[in-house]
Amino acid sequence: MRVSVAAFAATLLITGTAAAQPASAHPNPVPLRTLAAGTGVRIGTAVDMAALAADTTYRGTTAREFNSVTAENVMKWESVEPTRGTYDWGPADDLVRYARAHGQAVRGHTLVWHNQLPGWLTAGVADGSIDSAELRTILRNHITKEVKRYKGRIYQWDVVNEVFEEDGSLRESIWLRRLGPSYIEDAFRWAHAADPKAKLFLNDYNVEGVNAKSTAYYELAKRLRAAKIPVQGFGIQGHLAIQYGFPGQVAENLARFEKLGMQTAFTEVDVRMILPVDEAKLATQATYFRGLLDACVQARRCTSFTVWGFSDKYSWVPGVFGGEGAATLMDEGFVRKPAFTAVGEGLAEGR
Ligand code: G3I
Numbered sequence: 001m002r003v004s005v006a007a008f009a010a011t012l013l014i015t016g017t018a019a020a021q022p023a024s025a026h027p028n029p030v031p032l033r034t035l036a037a038g039t040g041v042r043i044g045t046a047v048d049m050a051a052l053a054a055d056t057t058y059r060g061t062t063a064r065e066f067n068s069v070t071a072e073n074v075m076k077w078e079s080v081e082p083t084r085g086t087y088d089w090g091p092a093d094d095l096v097r098y099a100r101a102h103g104q105a106v107r108g109h110t111l112v113w114h115n116q117l118p119g120w121l122t123a124g125v126a127d128g129s130i131d132s133a134e135l136r137t138i139l140r141n142h143i144t145k146e147v148k149r150y151k152g153r154i155y156q157w158d159v160v161n162e163v164f165e166e167d168g169s170l171r172e173s174i175w176l177r178r179l180g181p182s183y184i185e186d187a188f189r190w191a192h193a194a195d196p197k198a199k200l201f202l203n204d205y206n207v208e209g210v211n212a213k214s215t216a217y218y219e220l221a222k223r224l225r226a227a228k229i230p231v232q233g234f235g236i237q238g239h240l241a242i243q244y245g246f247p248g249q250v251a252e253n254l255a256r257f258e259k260l261g262m263q264t265a266f267t268e269v270d271v272r273m274i275l276p277v278d279e280a281k282l283a284t285q286a287t288y289f290r291g292l293l294d295a296c297v298q299a300r301r302c303t304s305f306t307v308w309g310f311s312d313k314y315s316w317v318p319g320v321f322g323g324e325g326a327a328t329l330m331d332e333g334f335v336r337k338p339a340f341t342a343v344g345e346g347l348a349e350g351r
């Protein structure tokens with residue numbers, strides 16, 4: 001049965017929050033991507049390619065609500081080069097094609113990371129069969145090949161992902177250990193050479209507000225830009241949890257990067273909670289999504305706001321944080337949560 005607009009409004013008046021409505025029973029009159037037009041902010045989602053192929057509701061919602069997409073996994077190194085010298089671009093190509101068909105921009109994720117590296121690479125480094133000089137060449141080839149393949153079709157690339165520890169020291173990854181800190185500037189140079197128009201981003205979690213980690217990024221960005229290294233964006237993942245509180249000084253943090261002449265973006269937003277779900281937690285979650293969105297809309301150069309999946313049916317959270325979940329805009333049945341409404345309202349007010 002279709003819920004009338006009047007009944008929906010009455011529910012709002014009574015509860016003070018938007019009641020969740022099944023997407024199929026109560027189609028949002030205005031898609032998020034339409035509301036985003038005119039804000040200067042693209043509204044995006046991570047895309048799970050298996051779900052996109054198998055689930056028509058997922059596919060339809062991805063097309064309807066978002067004008068930016070990010071590959072949740074299929075552009076990562078272990079996916080694109082599972083065996084040395086043997087590439088599997090199929091799923092990544094599929095996403096780029098899907099995006100083009102639906103008028104969506106694509107964020108590239110991610111070129112240099114310490115996770116989801118192919119087994120042949122980590123094993124070769126561990127057993128010494130890949131030495132540092134060869135590793136640098138391998139990294140250069142990887143970046144060049146992937147960025148060139150999608151040249152002109154990716155507007156923002158997460159070039160280096162999660163390179164700092166919480167205390168602001170550089171992460172002890174194979175990249176730092178084997179190549180030294182210069183791998184970061186090399187990665188940006190190589191990516192820029194392969195696609196000079198793509199905006200190249202640093203990207204990390206726990207950097208929403210001003211803290212030791214985000215300040216390490218700020219200092220790095222300042223130094224790289226002074227040295228004319230082509231780094232143009234700071235990506236803030238935005239994996240929040242309501243039990244830890246909302247980060248402080250988000251607007252100030254965005255502003256300091258923008259003062260360096262950089263773009264900013266929220267790249268992987270979700271807001272988890274300790275299960276079970278209840279109305280109060282959902283209301284808090286909505287304020288967290290809205291808080292990050294407002295910071296983006298109000299910033300001068302925040303160009304995209306991407307959620308890390310839009311339905312709990314496909315969220316990475318429960319598999320990693322035991323007892324936590326419900327982190328996205330819709331529940332497992334694609335029922336919209338108050339957070340979905342809050343994002344829509346934030347976009348509408350930001351126009
Ligand atoms: O592809 C294999 C499949 O063949 C196999 O059958 C299955 C069995 O577990 O595993 C599949 O791989 C999984 C992969 O997602 C694709 O579904 C991995 O086990 C799983 O670890 C992997 O998790 C991803 C995670 O990154 C890995 O670190 C999540 O989906 C993805 O959401 C998550 O995304 C990261 C961002 O890239 C960076 N920031 C943090 C964010 C959340 O962790």
